[in-house]
Amino acid sequence: MCGMNKKLKIGILGCANIAEKYAINAFKAINNAEVVGIASRDPEKAKKWASRFNIRAEQSYDAMIASSGIDAVYIPLPIGLHEEWVIGAASAGKHIICEKSLTDSFDSALKIIESCRSNGVVLYENFMSDFHPQHEKVLASIKSGKIGRPFVFRSNFGFNLSDKHNFRFDKKLGGGSLNDEGAHLVFMARKIFGEEPITVTCNLLHKKADGVDIQGSAMLEFPEARTALLAFSYCSEYQNNYSVWGSQGIINVASAYSIAPRVRPSLSLIKIENYKEVVTDIKVSAVNQFELIFHDFCDTVLNKGKRAKKIASIYKQILAQAKVLEAMRRSSVENRKVVVNEIRD
Secondary structure, eight states: OGGGOSSEEEEEESOOHHIIIIIHHHHHHSTTEEEEEEEOSSHHHHHHHHHHHTOEEOSSHHHHHHOTTOSEEEEOSOGGGHHHHHHHHHHTTOEEEEESSSOSSHHHHHHHHHHHHHHTOOEEEEOGGGGOHHHHHHHHHHHTTTTSSEEEEEEEEEEEOOOTTSGGGOGGGTOSHIIIIIHHHHHHHHHHHTSOOSEEEEEEEEOTTTOOEEEEEEEEEETTTEEEEEEEESEEEEEEEEEEEETTEEEEESSOSSOOTTOOOOEEEEEEETTEEEEEEEOOOOOOHHHHHHHHHHHHHHTGGGOHHHHHHHHHHHHHHHHHHHHHHHHHHHTSOEEGGGSOO
């Protein structure tokens, strides 16, 4: 059915802030999607949102995934609810784009991928920064030798989360800074180095009351003596950046993960010449990274028959990401360096 449509019919599963601020409008802006409806645990809230965005309201999440008028669902629910509703949507034959992190354990990721494979549906984990062209500029600069051999990736992502009732502080809902913020840093380190880490060492600070991690740091060791140094926090001054240090220069990315659609990214190449720092700006256009990943998701679904290799690669990347996060959790709990391949499929 989808392959004959020019537009993928999208249902929104949950009235989340990210859906209101970015996702719904991004789907409406692209030429291969049509936002059809929204569902909420609170039917009245769904009706209000439906009226505001000129879409229909479904009575429940179950009704949404059962709807014959929906091809795919966007899931912006808390992480702890992802497994239930991704598998539910897959079982109903619906394609899925789910907010990151996909889930809070590697075993859960395996269950999700198996369900999507067996039901023949496409699954995207919404790391929207993957599609922002600023990172391709970084990779192109590295490939062209502008910083020599890159050997350290350093990244910080954090903010002061003052609302103590926020779902991010709820362990049952998959809360925690590693799943929420640290996942971005792991994803980008893997993207920039183009390989998987061999070992991880991670230190997480947990709330004593419920065990939710509110801050963390990690070292990921990659082949050829390359290292990623990561820090993330719910109780810090705002940070959202990364740098790549090479044998002949450094690239700084000022706004790495959360970047507004109209903001032109600030990238800089730093080199030392005659003992003086020389800074060169790298020009990048402002884009809506949600629109870019949503368009790619819809295009993949609409051309699913021709995209078997791409879909298999996406599943592989999702599991690789989940494996690293699981190794980081184990490292923190056991207070030791963990070999990533200890985490078995």
